[in-house]
Amino acid sequence: MSDSSLKLRMMIVTALFAAIIGVLAQVTIPLPLVPITGQTLAIGLAATILGWRYGTLSILLYLALGAIGVPVFAQMSAGVGILFGPTGGYLFSFIPTALCIGLYLEKTSFNLKNAIIANIIGMFISLLLGTVWLKYIAELSWGAAFASGVAPFLIVGLIKAVLAAWIGIMVRQRLASANLLYA
Amino acid sequence: MNNSLIIGQYVPGNSLIHRLDPRTKITVIFFFVFIVFFANNVVSYSILTLFAIACIVTSRVPIRFIAKGLTPVWFLIIFTFILHLIVTKEGTVLLEILGFKIYSGGVIQGFAISMRFFLLILVTSLLTLTTTPIEITDAIEEMLHPLKKLKFPVHELALMMSISLRFIPTLMQETEKISKAQASRGVDFKTGPIKERIKAIVPLLIPLFISAFKRAEELAMAMEARGYQGGEGRTKLRELKIEKRDMLIFVLFVFVIAGLFYFRSW
Numbered sequence: 001m002s003d004s005s006l007k008l009r010m011m012i013v014t015a016l017f018a019a020i021i022g023v024l025a026q027v028t029i030p031l032p033l034v035p036i037t038g039q040t041l042a043i044g045l046a047a048t049i050l051g052w053r054y055g056t057l058s059i060l061l062y063l064a065l066g067a068i069g070v071p072v073f074a075q076m077s078a079g080v081g082i083l084f085g086p087t088g089g090y091l092f093s094f095i096p097t098a099l100c101i102g103l104y105l106e107k108t109s110f111n112l113k114n115a116i117i118a119n120i121i122g123m124f125i126s127l128l129l130g131t132v133w134l135k136y137i138a139e140l141s142w143g144a145a146f147a148s149g150v151a152p153f154l155i156v157g158l159i160k161a162v163l164a165a166w167i168g169i170m171v172r173q174r175l176a177s178a179n180l181l182y183a
Numbered sequence: 184m185n186n187s188l189i190i191g192q193y194v195p196g197n198s199l200i201h202r203l204d205p206r207t208k209i210t211v212i213f214f215f216v217f218i219v220f221f222a223n224n225v226v227s228y229s230i231l232t233l234f235a236i237a238c239i240v241t242s243r244v245p246i247r248f249i250a251k252g253l254t255p256v257w258f259l260i261i262f263t264f265i266l267h268l269i270v271t272k273e274g275t276v277l278l279e280i281l282g283f284k285i286y287s288g289g290v291i292q293g294f295a296i297s298m299r300f301f302l303l304i305l306v307t308s309l310l311t312l313t314t315t316p317i318e319i320t321d322a323i324e325e326m327l328h329p330l331k332k333l334k335f336p337v338h339e340l341a342l343m344m345s346i347s348l349r350f351i352p353t354l355m356q357e358t359e360k361i362s363k364a365q366a367s368r369g370v371d372f373k374t375g376p377i378k379e380r381i382k383a384i385v386p387l388l389i390p391l392f393i394s395a396f397k398r399a400e401e402l403a404m405a406m407e408a409r410g411y412q413g414g415e416g417r418t419k420l421r422e423l424k425i426e427k428r429d430m431l432i433f434v435l436f437v438f439v440i441a442g443l444f445y446f447r448s449w
Binding site: 004005008009011012013014015016017018019020022023024027029036041045049057061062064065068069070071072078079080081085086137159163166167170171174175178180181 | 192193252256258259304307308310311312314316319320323339340342343344346347348350351354355358380381384385388389391392393395396397398399400402403406407411412413
């Protein structure tokens with residue numbers, strides 16, 4: 001396959017991943033206490049499947065879609081107001097999260113163990129940046145910000161990280177066997 | 184639900200604001216967001232508020248849609264107001280509650296900052312209320328065009344945005360279809376032990392992601408068969424055009440800016 005048609009395919013895949021993140025952000029799996037939301041799971045999956053370059057690009061597209069008014073953020077919300085609101089830090093943190101997950105996997109190799117490590121690192125980056133943002137926007141104390149921004153999501157976050165790694169690697173294997181993996 | 188995803192927050196209409204070139208709207212809003220921070224007295228805030236109200240009235244967007252756009256930020260507006268009420272200690276003491284002194288300076292400061300937030304959200308949400316996402320994408324592509332010389336992939340980004348927009352409803356249906364297909368095979372997302380519920384996500388997600396790659400292959404082939412070779416020399420289905428009404432808005436907006444800088448206290 002030539003360079004330009006390879007690039008075209010990756011561009012389309014990236015665009016579709018941005019759309020998938022938007023769709024999965026509306027899906028929640030009810031669990032006791034904190035539900036699993038599809039959004040962070042989809043972010044981890046995008047980075048694990050696509051790698052840092054196209055993974056990060058799909059996140060940027062996703063945020064841009066939300067910014068121009070397509071209701072792709074959680075609970076069908078959208079707009080610049082959400083991006084710069086109290087929870088906007090979590091949305092922006094997806095960019096470095098995807099970057100780190102993708103880079104870690106590309107520097108090592110795409111296997112289950114590395115994917116789990118990468119996704120757990122990603123989860124911590126996301127929670128950390130989101131909480132710092134929440135603290136400053138809502139002017140909370142560090143303790144209050146930690147209690148409302150990190151603690152409730154820690155265990156579910158770990159489950160999600162493992163799930164994203166597991167599914168991501170599985171998708172990559174299937175794509176490779178179907179000769180569809182160009183990333 | 185699918186319908187609201189394609190058009191976003193767009194409220195269909197044929198008002199002057201709806202018919203403006205999206206580039207005009209984006210430019211005006213960009214500068215509005217910037218100049219809001221220069222307002223610092225009653226007259227300058229009034230000028231901006233009047234401009235915002237005039238835009239809303241001409242757009243004929245029902246108030247409930249505008250109020251809906253404000254819901255996520257009410258908290259922030261009220262919060263900053265109260266914060267300034269407590270923190271600012273200027274002017275005369277208006278009243279004293281439980282040892283807290285509320286100063287007139289605090290009320291004014293709090294009101295001004297809340298007003299600033301309010302105006303920002305009001306005007307920016309007017310863009311997405313009167314412009315479809317695809318129009319905004321076209322406008323952004325046109326406006327970023329000069330960046331092409333710096334090798335910034337403007338056309339490619341706009342193409343990806345359009346593809347995402349086009350496929351969100353399709354993928355939504357597909358997710359629904361896959362989850363129904365899996366449910367008919369006995370997969371249960373809603374009840375049962377946690378471990379089983381988590382496991383049930385796997386057969387939902389894998390087909391979704393794999394099909395994205397298949398779809399990309401098909402779409403890429405279809406595009407190449409029609410001679411797609413990137414942005415160079417490509418013509419457009421929707422042409423943007425600056426009309427008289429756009430010039431009118433620009434002139435009006437220049438007066439607003441001039442008025443603001445004339446009446447603000449230096």
